[in-house]
Amino acid sequence: MIQRLCVLGVGLIGGSLALALKRSGAVSEVIGYEKDPLYRAKALSLGIIDRAEVCLAEALRGAEVVVLAVPLGGMEGLFQQMAPHLKPEMVVTDVGSVKGSVVTAARAELGTRIVDFVPGHPIAGTEKSGPEAAFSDLFCLHKVILTPLPENRPGAVETVRRMWHQAGAEVVEISSAYHDQVLAGVSHLPHVLAFVLVDLLAKVGEPQDTLQFAAGGFRDFSRIASSDPTVWRDICLANREPLLALLDHFEAELHTVGEALRHGDGGKLAEIFARAKAARDTHYNA
Amino acid sequence: MIQRLCVLGVGLIGGSLALALKRSGAVSEVIGYEKDPLYRAKALSLGIIDRAEVCLAEALRGAEVVVLAVPLGGMEGLFQQMAPHLKPEMVVTDVGSVKGSVVTAARAELGTRIVDFVPGHPIAGTEKSGPEAAFSDLFCLHKVILTPLPENRPGAVETVRRMWHQAGAEVVEISSAYHDQVLAGVSHLPHVLAFVLVDLLAKVGEPQDTLQFAAGGFRDFSRIASSDPTVWRDICLANREPLLALLDHFEAELHTVGEALRHGDGGKLAEIFARAKAARDTHYNA
Known part of the structure; x- marks a missing residue:
């Protein structure tokens, strides 16, 4: 007590x-x-x-x-x-x-x-x-x-x-170091991605025109983009090094996917998508 | 009937x-x-x-x-x-x-x-x-x-x-053209981002070690990464042009965020995060 x-x-x-x-x-x-x-x-x-x-x-x-x-x-x-x-x-x-x-x-x-x-x-x-x-x-x-x-x-x-x-x-x-590395991946980077995507969509078209065609997948994916901007600015700045390291890695992977798409390499796309699905399903449906 | x-x-x-x-x-x-x-x-x-x-x-x-x-x-x-x-x-x-x-x-x-x-x-x-x-x-x-x-x-x-x-x-x-442009934003690109992130995390560490520290935000964000890899390979290839155009745009925006983070520019981060939150809240809480 x-x-x-x-x-x-x-x-x-x-x-x-x-x-x-x-x-x-x-x-x-x-x-x-x-x-x-x-x-x-x-x-x-x-x-x-x-x-x-x-x-x-x-x-x-x-x-x-x-x-x-x-x-x-x-x-x-x-x-x-x-x-x-x-x-x-x-x-x-x-x-x-x-x-x-x-x-x-x-x-x-x-x-x-x-x-x-x-x-x-x-x-x-x-x-x-x-x-x-x-x-x-x-x-x-x-x-x-x-x-x-x-x-x-x-x-x-x-x-x-x-x-x-x-x-x-x-x-x-x-340990604090392991915590910060893991959280950069399962929390901080996803927040950044969601914020950037929603901001991009709002810039490209009128949000009310675009988002009316969004389904449940987008609603769930983007939920964290409704988080407090000040809190998340602080988190990103405070965890700058691990987050930047992972962001660099992510940008490289995304670029690989873009190149596969540009060259019509469906095998490469399916390989990445299948590996991701397997990893997620193993954790959430195990 | x-x-x-x-x-x-x-x-x-x-x-x-x-x-x-x-x-x-x-x-x-x-x-x-x-x-x-x-x-x-x-x-x-x-x-x-x-x-x-x-x-x-x-x-x-x-x-x-x-x-x-x-x-x-x-x-x-x-x-x-x-x-x-x-x-x-x-x-x-x-x-x-x-x-x-x-x-x-x-x-x-x-x-x-x-x-x-x-x-x-x-x-x-x-x-x-x-x-x-x-x-x-x-x-x-x-x-x-x-x-x-x-x-x-x-x-x-x-x-x-x-x-x-x-x-x-x-x-x-x-129109078909407008459909494909809008869906690239509210569906196809989010799926690519979720697939790439989960695949990256599975590569960086053991998924069971990393994902145990994930909260509801990540579970929701990554749900679409459990989608059928073949279906999504086909979708990406079929909508290649609009998706690539948006992906290029996204990569540029993400790079901007990375630079802001690298230089400790909290104002820039907060501005992007706040704009995203406002756009999403307007649609989902309106």
Whole structure:
């Protein structure tokens, strides 16, 4: 049982975590630190948080666990501001979609309190944002990745692991570097592709003329292009190196497909398509 | 009421059309022409067709309406084989995902019977294939695009339009050229991108290691990569020119995003992402 949880940022993820822990009786009191007055009011009225704070020192006071649930661009500044107010054994974690950049910022700002900072990333979300999008089931049947640091106090890792279990998630531990490489492939690059495609279609023709002929495949493919642009700008910038490496690789593969198409090489196309189908079917229908 | 419908190819689309028309009482008898013995047996046992034929002349005999529902690569050969057996006022239509190539093949093979060939394309489907994937609701709330030819007998167009209405679809008419350009954007290019991404990820790491960290966004984005490789090879080849033009455009846009990322230009990224989100939200949430 967490006596007092402090959530920094009460949007979709922070809000859903608070709701999930409340529902399972794993937390007594949730304090929300949130700059947006509309988010604060909404989070209070929806019962996501018990108290809203605009002063960070006040929000952190007496918290057992602190969760940074702000866009990646806000992490470094928060670490800097919170550092003087962290008490021994006050466990800190985050929900950032990129881990390397968050770890670098935490190491730079938290000093010896790094022992109680456990990096995390719930693999869950929707294309919606804000406290009104939060729901307590968001993490059920989903993975939460923790990338514990060599400096971490084992008890801190255990506290964060237990918190996510109680929110309904499955917890796995991998390194920050591996996390960032894998997520570039299964999340960051797909978002970029979806954003670029939808933007291209909107440029080529009137979207209402073109999209009326789209079927379910396109609706699903493009769903992630409705994601928050600021959040995704931050993610791309924060995971720049792994994402660029994969993007280069993707561009080369796409060029290969274009050349096969240009030369009418149906065998090459079918080979690539069949390999992709096999890989996907193996995972999703196994 | 269609007294006798002949479906050439009893897979997902041909099978679903037969089921939809039977359910609405719009057809008395459905004859299936199908080369795959497993498909034939399945279509018969599921009540999709009333009679299976392996001889094309026999399948066409006495049919009021003939629907070509085979992969695009099989269309030209079928037009050639069926031409001698077409009777006056026997209405022929197809369900091909590309219209220009089908129209060219039909004009080359059907002679004066082109007056009764009405090109069509239902904007519906799933990533599954075969008669066991067919269901009578497939076309409900979906559009069917007809691209009537200047040569068409008005009664033929009306027969095909009525058939699709009775299958539950909304019928729209546009030109073949416009169809192929629009579908390259909302269907063909997205499929290529999904295939290429999944294939790339399977090459970079073990799919089971990588995909376990994928969330709902990736599952939805990549669903179309589970589509039939042969069908999609045919579609890409048949719509080569519009697809290549758009692919070139996409590659240039993706390169722009890569450069913005390389130079840390968050403003450029956010601008593209926000424009895409606005275009998609306008269509899907309007």
